[in-house]
Amino acid sequence: MLDRRKFYINGEWVDPSAPNEFEVIDPSTEEPCAVIALGGQADTDAAVAAARAAFEGWMFTPREERVALVRKLLDIYEARAEEMAQAISMEMGAPIDFSRSQQVTAGSWHIRNFLKAYEGFEHERPLGPHAPEDRILYEPIGVVGMITPWNWPMNQVTLKVIPAMLVGATCVLKPSEIAPLSAHLFAEMMDEAGFPKGVFNMVHGDGPGVGTQLSVHPDVEMISFTGSTRAGALISKNAADTFKRVSLELGGKGANIIFADADEKAVKRGTLHCFSNSGQSCNAPTRMLVERSRYDEAVEIARETAEKMAVGSAHEPGRHIGPVVSQAQFDKIQRLIEKGIEEGARLVAGGPGRPEHLNRGYFVRPTVFADVDNSMTIAQEEIFGPVLSIIPFETEEEAIRIANDTIYGLTNYVQSQDGARRNRVARRLRSGMVEMNGKPRGAGSPFGGYKASGNGREGGIWGIEEFCEVKAVSGWDPNAP
Template sequence: MSELLDKRKFYIDGQWVDPKAADDLEVIDPSTEEPVAVISLGGQADTDAAVAAAKAAFPGWSATSKEERLAHVEKILEVYQARGKDMAWAITHEMGAPADMSAGDQVMAGVGHTKNFIRAFRDFEFVRPLGDHAPTTMIAWEPIGVVGLITPWNWPMNQVTLKVIPALLAGNTMVLKPSEIAPLSSMVFAEILDEAGLPPGVFNLVNGDGAGVGTQLSVHPDVEMISFTGSTRAGVAITKAAADSLKKVALELGGKGANVIFSDADDKAVIRGARHCFYNSGQSCNAPTRMLVQREIYDRAVETAKEVAEKTPVASGHDSGQHIGPVVSKKQWDQIQGLIEAGIKEGARLVAGGPGLPEGVNRGYFVRPTVFADVSNDMTIAQQEIFGPVLSIIPFEDEDEAVRIANDTAYGLTNYVQTQDGERRNRMARKLRAGMVEMNGESRGPGAFFGGIGRSGRAREGGVWGIEEFMDSKAISGWDRDA
């Protein structure tokens, strides 16, 4: 723990440097409510120094060959995998993911995304012909410049690699501001990039909060793009802050996913959906938190979801095993408790869990896996993103009603469909308004993008779309195909 205790420095221009002014913040372990590290919150001078380093490095980095950038990222992947234990420790202690989940899904998300970007980049053409009808017109893809990357605490390496790796491959330089609640994993990531030999200034890290460094990056005249993942409220603020400088803004925001379960769904559909809702203590923007169940199987589904909730163990993130850990902070815990209380007050039927700490627990930000039945879609718990292990079950009669309820939301990230009827699956996939639709428990294929519509933002992260997100396109006529 001692090596992670004092983490006040920032990574700027290839060096770990002290902040210009002291502004300490403790990183709290949500399993124990005890501080595990101290970081500094950056100020304007720190942000300016990082942006200046990135701006100075841009001409050289953007001129590197495709092969050189690919070699750097392959080296980053090698070092990242070697530092897996350090990364898992950091994630568990900063945001509470259980030890096995941190070492597995949390850390490995970064491995998977990086490998998918490498695969997509091998076939990436920076200059492409428009088509046979216009043989001398070409479309070129070029780096944007200095990009500001603002990442959340719930899936730290998932989000950092979805931004840093494609930004590097595209030829950009960057400043990363990770969540100040969960910054330790990103500091390990900066060490990885340093060890991998990335040229100074290409990647910079400044810790800070949204009102400070986040806003400073959003308004900075030398930052050409902001890529942000987090709450819809913060995404709106960033968009407004960035407007005066006309920089590109890519937002990956909240969700309120509908999981539509028809009466002919497979036997494990409800179990799968409830477990997915509770996974990562419900702290995933793509969690299927609204379970829409066809009336014929509704009562049985409610009973099954209740059993899943009651059999879902809650324990310290430090422990091994298949349990869920705490939520990230006292603020988050309080918000979730308020929404559970709102569900009860508005007349939803509480069938599992509920307010307060789990039995036998007196410290740590733990939430009881909670199931509400007989929810109507106008209730607060059906409309607001809870970001905790809280499932709302809503009955429907037929396909048309299911579509109407599912689409009755300001969000549009991921929806889910469970049915054995292939034609109905295909119809539902096209009718549901969302950036992603996953059906019958099948994950999207490697290299498919992640992203939504509406108040979920419209970023496209992952695969070739994720690389193009960090580039500008240029149309060129009169190209000499023989030169």
């Protein structure tokens, strides 16, 4: 069993201030695979103090040096990609081939994209020709507490750490205690790259402990959090007394609107997308809205797709889906599947319990419900498992109404061959992102949502500006350095 009980504080691997061990469970086997320590107030204080002490020096480090260190980190990350793939697969259950091709590469993708976006980023900008002695300065915000989830570990760590490092902020990372091994490895990479002491710090812990301590800490200027909407609300309340900025990437309940003229692969594509990563993605298209004339056909395609979806151990190669991350997640998903049956949705594939060939591990049957009413629990709550709800609609107006009838507003999807309709619907959907006809958003596109899906944007220039304060200066000498 791996021993990962040390924290990374002020450029050193240090023991926790007090023993508080926590076992990391391999969701494919339900067996412990590692042990970490959960930090306490003294550990959080030490990490914040280190970040505070390092801030001014890092802020005024020439940008070329910061960029060079991030480039070195990218080289190390890519050289140790297999270690990262194994860690993610073990801790949160991503099948090893999926971990290699999607989970690990999400991190390197973001590092490269931030390096590209930062090339054109100006920290000092003129206000305009009407005010030649005014300057707008984009300065690093200070010490950032970063709280990341277990479902896409390196995707979220790199979306926070890399832009903060580039602009000159310092950070304290608290990864999920359920899946901490990848973040521990990332801290090793940061150390190997040679970032100055205190610029990056990592303390393992849980939400009520280190998470809350960072949220209320007077020396933390910003909290960047990705996770559940419930936890995001608590963090916002905890942070209010110290007036820190809070950037939230929260849950979703994405609608996938399939019009009658959608391409023939739209339903299968949407079903596979819903089940990807065992349904553990906040932007998953979990509500499939289908125009009535293609509804029966869509239900049958979704059923066939679900029944052909293989489920198996994360340690086995292949294109199957793995387990969900924990017993708590498994139990929640089972309750919601039962709730769907109880409330009258028509179960057409999957259902309660594990797949027949698996009697151990947190494995969920790929599940499809038809004849779902949008008021049902399974249409309103984020299930975070491989569960698809199919809802019929008659008109474009009705589809938009159903799609927007949710507390969430992260990602919606539109499938139609009519370009004018796609554009018209995209304008009316109340979500931070809209993806159409299976085309993914491009590099540097901002990720974030409306309503209960959060208030921040990650990725590209928006993700860089997220970690900056804006200072307005008059009387600037344009001829001085």
